[in-house]
Amino acid sequence: MNEWLDDFKTAVGFLTRLPMPHPEGAMPPNFVRAQRMFPIVGAMIGAAVGLLCLGSRHIGVPDLAAAALALGVGAMLTGALHEDGLADVADGFGGGRDVAAKLEIMRDSRLGTYGALVLLVSFATKLSALAAIPDGYVVQSLIAVHALARGVLPWMAISQPYARTDGLAANAGRPDAATAATAAAFAFAIAWLSLSFVNALLAAIMAAAGAIGMAWLAKRQIGGQTGDVLGGAEQVAETAILVLLAARLA
Structure with missing residues (x-):
């Protein structure tokens, strides 16, 4: 039981800006195992974003504005962790001439044209999709979206080679199949409890x-995965699921 609680704290500390104690300047030793808790923490993030969106609608905020505020607060809650990865991937893949150049651009903290454009398209798509989801499904949909989008990350981590030997993905280590399967099971169970x-x-x-x-x-x-690639995958999954649910529930 202590291991599950430790993993939950580590997942919260990594996926959100909520203060959680961990070794200064080092990856927590249980980080790889803690990835099984990613969907649960994702569901909590989705619940917070969904309740804010729904509450804003109930006090008369227009649907688009309520969705924008909720997405903005969600980014603040997570420190825009995955959005940053998506932007870096877009800048690197779009601006680099070869693998070395792409990886170097992805390390650069500055936002480029490709990254800005992709973030704009992603945000606008999520905004319009969330605004189209009826009140009765907003919270449930966002719980499922955030759980599933994080539930696929351990599988990506074990199925792809590292694009470089340093960086977040390589330093964190690779989860085992049991961890990935647990994360996937949690993600689908949460989605099933939230949706039909x-x-x-x-x-x-x-x-x-x-x-x-x-x-x-x-x-x-680039020949494999980096932490930015995993973050970009989360954003792609999140956006795609929101569009799907908006189409089916609106």
């Missing part, structure tokens, strides 16, 4: 498709 079985299944397929697509692209562009 059909919608949960379709959302899970969409999350897997987004992760597979990002993995394929990263393999072609």
Whole structure:
């Protein structure tokens, strides 16, 4: 039981800006195992974002504005961790002439044209999709979206080679199959509890498709995964699932 609690704290500390004690300047020793808790922490993030969106609607805030505020607070809660990864991937893949140049651009903390454009498209897509989801499904949808989008990350981590020997992904280590399977099971169970079985299944397929697509692209562009690639995959999955649910529930 203590291990599960430790893993939960580590996942919260990594995926959010909530203060959690960990070794200064070092990756917590249980980080790889803690990835099994990513969907649970993701569900909590989704619940917070969804309640804010729904509450804003109930006090008369227009749907688009409520969605924008909720997405903004969600980014603040997570420190825009995954959005930063998506932007770095777009800048690197779009601006680099070869693998070395792409990886170097991805290390650069400055935001480039490709990254800005991709973030704009991603935010606008999520904004319009969330605004289209009816009140009765907002919280449940966001819980499922955030759980599933993080539930695919351990599978990506074990299925792809490292694009470089240093960096977040390589330093963190690779989870084992049991950890990845646990994360996937938690993610689907949360989605099923939040949505109908059909919608949960379709959302899970969409999350897997987004992760597979990002993995394929990263393999072609830089030869494997980095932490930015994993963050970008989370954002792709999140956006795709929101669009799916908006189409089915609106």
